[in-house]
Amino acid sequence: MTSLTDLLDGRWGAVRRDIRAQVADTKFRDPYGLGVEEHRAQVLEQLHELAGTGRNRLGFPVEYGGGGDIGGSIVSFEMLGFGDLSLMVKAGVQWGLFGGAVQLLGTRPHHERYLRNIMDLQLPGCFAMTETGHGSDVQHLRTTATYDPAAREFVIDTPDVQARKDYIGNAARDGRMAVVFAQLVTGSERRGVHAFVVPSRDEDGNALPGVRIEDCGPKAGLNGVDNGRLTFEQVRVPRDALLNRYGDVAEDGTYTSPIDSDSRRFFTMLGTLVxxxxxxxxxxxxxxxxxxxxxxxxxxxxxxxxxxxxxxxxxxxxxxxxxxxxxxxxxxxxxxxxxxxxxxxxxxxxxxxxxxxxxxxxxxxxxxxxxxxxxxxxxxxxxxxxxxxxxxxxxxxxxxxxxxxxxxxxxxxxxGDNTVLLQLVAKGLLTSYKDHFEDLSPLATARFVAEQFVGAVIERTAARQVVERIVDASPGRDDDDALFDRAWQCKLFEDREAHVLDGVARRLRQATAANAFEVFNDAQDHVLRAGRVHVDRLVLEAFVAAIDRCEDGEAKDLLSRVCDLYVLANVEADRAWFLEHGRLTSSRAKAVTAAVNDLCRELRPHARTLVDAFAxxxxxxxxxxxxxx
Structure with missing residues (x-):
């Protein structure tokens, strides 16, 4: 069903079709049976082949030879996921993380000096953020970059083994430069984590003085990626090694930034690397x-x-x-x-x-x-x-x-560790909640629950507007066929999100300066659920919007049943919550399971069509x- 493939291909369908055509003309070399070193060599060879296609340039600025198509570049990486995932990861390290950091955290001098060589793979690089002792807590990395005004240089140093840069892709074998994230210190004052370009190897592949490189060795998977460890012992780099879009150091050591708050600057920097x-x-x-x-x-x-x-x-x-x-x-x-x-x-x-x-x-x-x-x-x-x-x-x-x-x-x-990421989602929701109900008073909270109002946490996306139109046109049915009513489904997901978020807010309202950690830690399961049900609602809305823009009637009907299965399988998996909170009766919960069975039988003849549509x-x-x- 070509109309289904066209819908799935979406806005960047031309990019997807071009990649399929290029792949068809290239012999796929499966890594099956290869040793670690053979696999690494094959992936590097394929990376050079990929550089020759020009697809790697899509996300970079046109003025430096790029394509100026950010969305197209991400879709291109997504398509690499159909093949050897080691190639996808190594490409992501080179052009997404290393190149992306130089592009998004650097300024024109860095772009002019590095971007073309990064795109052409003449400068293989690393993204050295994670440390042995700090993976998720990037704000408290221990590597330091101390400015020496007399020499006009930064001194990059690994103070202890916990500060060693660990699991770094491209580090063990191929990388010649790293974007190193370190605590910037100038005039004895710390200004938070910043990024620096630091050479790691010479042209012959030898580690530079002060740089110690170790190989992480075989892994459970992705053995075509040369993950390594980097340690810096008083390594000096020039002042302009600082990627200075969000913070700069003058020759005399004076620090300046367009963002006053160290914390806000840090999160802004990380946000650009999304x-x-x-x-x-x-x-x-x-x-x-x-x-x-x-x-x-x-x-x-x-x-x-x-x-x-x-x-x-x-x-x-x-x-x-x-x-x-x-x-x-x-x-x-x-x-x-x-x-x-x-x-x-x-x-x-x-x-x-x-x-x-x-x-x-x-x-x-x-x-x-x-x-x-x-x-x-x-x-x-x-x-x-x-x-x-x-x-x-x-x-x-x-x-x-x-x-x-x-x-x-x-x-x-x-x-990003998934558990930490869902906590970040929930914290963002709670911030929006508090902004709407500043004092979290009992009256405001009661009104929130009574009206099932989630406007404080719902973004006005195009998908959201489609859902609102469908809900507004619904008669608000609650009969046995409501399980298949799209408005009922959307409201059920909204209500679950609103109720869970309200419950988290009530629990966290008990926090004081003295017990804040204990209160949050005790509610962590609730916090994670808030993040998860929020994402479930966003995913459903995106699916509903896709069905709405489908112009082929047959494909639209098929997608509608697939969406029903997504919703009801989700509800079935969370039946305990819906029953405990009175959102489903026991008979309605049984009806959900029966509906999932019926939908599986109904979709069985279309299973091959649905997977073939991925093309x-x-x-x-x-x-x-x-x-x-």
């Missing part, structure tokens, strides 16, 4: 699509046990239990795809604007954090489900699923278990 987090979510989605496509195609041809009376073995996908494994996961994958597309569009428009809209930036960062967490957890669960659905064959490396499982496992903790290049599906397809 592309990496968005790209990880998209790539996780691609890996999930690949796994489900393999599992569903295999389930359509594999047979097990005889059907009584006709002597025919039953196709595995005809079993409801097998449908329940794969089809709700497929529905969620569709939902997350449309949420990702909406997020990429927002990022593209925001970062392409002449001026930064701080409120929209904060909303974008929150959505990116939440969607990355949900998408990567979904990838972990769905790929495992796909592996199990393929039985012993799914455990063989030649059938791709084991490498997908291993390579995506780390996605839940890099570019994954066939060479990435060349698993022996699908050899007869």
């Amino acid at each position: 592309r990496g987090r968005v790209s990880v979510a998209g790539s996780a989605g691609s890996a999930t699509k690949r796994a489900l496509t393999i599992a569903i195609r295999y389930a359509e041809r594999r047979r097990q046990f005889f059907r009584p009376g006709d002597g025919e073995e039953v196709v595995v996908l005809d079993y409801l239990a097998h449908q329940r494994k794969l089809l709700p996961a497929l529905a969620t994958t569709y939902a997350l795809h449309f949420a990702q597309e909406e997020l990429v569009t927002s990022l593209h428009e925001l970062q392409s604007a002449d001026e930064v809209d701080e409120q929209r930036q904060r909303e974008l960062e929150s959505r990116a954090a939440g969607l990355k967490a949900v998408a990567t957890w979904h990838a972990t669960n769905a790929i495992q489900t796909a592996r199990e659905a393929c039985g012993g064959a799914g455990y063989l490396s030649e059938n791709i699923l084991p490498s997908l499982k291993a390579d995506t496992d780390v996605f839940t903790t890099f570019e 994954i290049p066939e060479q990435f599906l060349a698993a022996p278990i699908l050899a007869e397809d």
Whole structure:
């Protein structure tokens, strides 16, 4: 169904089609059977091939030879997720993290000096943020960059082993320069974390004086990426090594910044680097699509046990239990795809604007954090489900699923630990809540619950406007068929989010200066739930908006049923909450399970159509278990 593929391809359909065409003309080299060093060498070779296509330039400024297409660059990374994920990660390190940091945190002199060489891969680089002792808590990194006014240099130093830069992609083998995040110290005053360009190797690949490089060695997956550790022992770099878009140091050591607050400056700097987090979510989605496509195609041809009376073995996908494994996961994958597309569009428009809209930036960062967490957890669960659905064959490396499982496992903790990211989402929601109800008084809280008002935390996105139109046109039904009423579904997700957020606010209102940590820690499970149900509501709204803009009636009807399955499978998984809080009666909860069963049976004949609509290049599906397809 080409109309379904066109809808999935979305705004950057031309980029997706061009990549598919380029891939079709390139022999795919699977890393199956390669040792670590062979895999690394192959990935570097493919990275150079990728640089030759020009796709790596999409997100960089036109004036330096780039494409000026931020959204297109993220979609390009997302498409790499259909192949060897080591290549996707290494490309992300080089052009997304290393190049992105120079572009977004540096100024014109840095752009003129480095960007062309970064794009051409003449300057392979690293993104040295994470430390052995500090991964999520970036604000308290221990590496220091102390300014020496006499020499007009910064001294980069690793004070102890906990400050060692760890798990750094490109560091162990190929990187020659690193963007190093360190505490800036000038005149004995600390000004918070800033980024510096620090050479790490000479032209011959030897570590430079004062730079100690270690190899992290074999990992559970992504062994084509040369992760390493960097330690700096009084390494001197010139004053202009500071990427100074948000903070600068004069020759005499005077510090200046367009942002007065050290804390606000830090979060502004990190916010500009949100592309990496968005790209990880998209790539996780691609890996999930690949796994489900393999599992569903295999389930359509594999047979097990005889059907009584006709002597025919039953196709595995005809079993409801097998449908329940794969089809709700497929529905969620569709939902997350449309949420990702909406997020990429927002990022593209925001970062392409002449001026930064701080409120929209904060909303974008929150959505990116939440969607990355949900998408990567979904990838972990769905790929495992796909592996199990393929039985012993799914455990063989030649059938791709084991490498997908291993390579995506780390996605839940890099570019932000998922648990921490959901807390960030919840904290943003609570800030919006407090802004709307400043004193959190009992009256305001009661009105909040009574009106089920979530305006304080709902952004006015295009998807939201579609949902409001649908809800406004609804008669507010509550009969047995309400389960399939889109307005009822949307209001159910809104109500859950509002109730959970209100409950968190009530609990945190007990905090004082003396017990703030204990109160927050005791409510942490509640905080994480608030973040999760908020993301679920955003994902549903993006799916609803995608259905609304679908012009093909047949495709629209099919997507509508897929959306029903996404919603009701979500409700079924959270039945305990809905029952405990009186949102579902016991009979309605049973009806939800029956509806999920009915939707699985209804969508079973369309399963192949739904996975084929992803238009994954066939060479990435060349698993022996699908050899007869």
